[in-house]
Amino acid sequence: MNWITNSVLPKIKAWVQADDVPDNLWIKCSACSQMIFHREYEQAFNCCATCGHHAPLPPEHRFAMLFDGGKYDVISLSPIEDDPLKFRDSKKYTDRLRDTRNKTGLNDAITVAAGQINGYSCVIAAFDFRFMGGSMGRMVGNGIVRAAKEAVARKGALITVPSTGGARMQEGVLSLMQLPRTIAAVELVRDAGLPYFVLLAHPTTGGVTASFAMLGDIQIAEPGAIIGFAGRRVIEETVREKLPEDFQTAEYLMDHGMVDAVVPRTEQPEYIGRLLDFMMRSKDSRKRA
Structure with a gap:
């Protein structure tokens, strides 16, 4: 027993x-x-x-990390027609969007939020690579434009956090039109005399790199992030040379003057806060002593 x-x-x-x-x-x-x-x-x-x-870090977690006390307001983006080109590759674009939305719970590859960092008003537009590789279509372009206008209205800094494979091929020329649109959005912030920072996350490539992602007053990158326009293999086949092992990494770009600083996540709130204090102290009379 x-x-x-x-x-x-x-x-x-x-x-x-x-x-x-x-x-x-x-x-x-x-x-x-x-x-x-x-x-x-x-x-x-x-x-x-x-x-x-x-x-990869989802936008909501990044917002909680960067904004003071983890407090922020999500800025809603107006809905648009999903597939004006009626595009189809291996499946319909509308079906691809539906499946991605059901899988991720996201509406598109960008989220915009507003709050304070070190006491200064800021608007952050962060990409989510889970949504079709963070590709930039019309909704992403709308997000950057809305973030820029919101920053100007709030008299705050604009921070973009790209993590993307580039332009969204399913939207064809409409996705390419987002390159000049996002550049114009950055100019709105500049014309208002407000700071614009870019926090480059892994990976940042293609049309995003060729537009707003390399126009920051300060270019910050996360350790080990791959940043570039064309892929490594394409470049090697074009120039017919073997590239360095660390080519296109954040550290390589900083050594060659394309990035101002490589900052680990745990240090980013303090680092960005110091930049804001340096660039906005005279503009913000509400800043605490």
């Missing part, structure tokens, strides 16, 4: 009972394969404590 009670029954219970241990307690770093306790991972804003790898 003891044998049945002590040995057989526990095995039967373990076999028939559901596992009560959550399957998301640990997260595997995609860079070094280190297992990280999910709470520590979230507290580090999706950064690996072992190798320093900066994994």
Whole structure:
């Protein structure tokens, strides 16, 4: 009887009972394969404590990290017609949008929010790579324009956080039109005498790099982020030369004058706060002493 009670029954219970241990307690770093306790991972804003790898960070988590006290207001974007070109590749663009929205819970690849950083009014437009690779279509262009106008109305700084594969091919020439639109939006902020910062996240490529993403008064990048226009393979085949191993990384671009600073996430709120204090102190009479 003891044998049945002590040995057989526990095995039967373990076999028939559901596992009560959550399957998301640990997260595997995609860079070094280190297992990280999910709470520590979230507290580090999706950064690996072992190798320093900066994994993608959803806009809402980035807003909570950057804005004072994690408080911010999301700026709504007006809806637009999804598929004016009636585009189809392997599937209809409307079907692709529907499937992506159902999977991610997002409406498009950009979110705009307003709040304060170090006591100064700021508007942040952040990309979400989960939505079709963060590609820039008309809605993303609208988001940048709306963010710029909101920054001017609030007399605050504009910060964009691109993480994208470039222009959205399913919107054809309409996506390419977002390049001059976003540049014009940046000029609105400049004409108002307000700061414009770019925080380059991994990856930032294509038409976004060729437009507003490289026009910041200060260009900040996250460690290890890949930043460029064309891909590494395309460049190597074009110039017929082997490129350096760290080519197009944030650190490489900083060494060659394309980026002003490479700043880890844990230091970004303080770093951006100091920039705002330097550039906006005389403009904001409401700044605390």
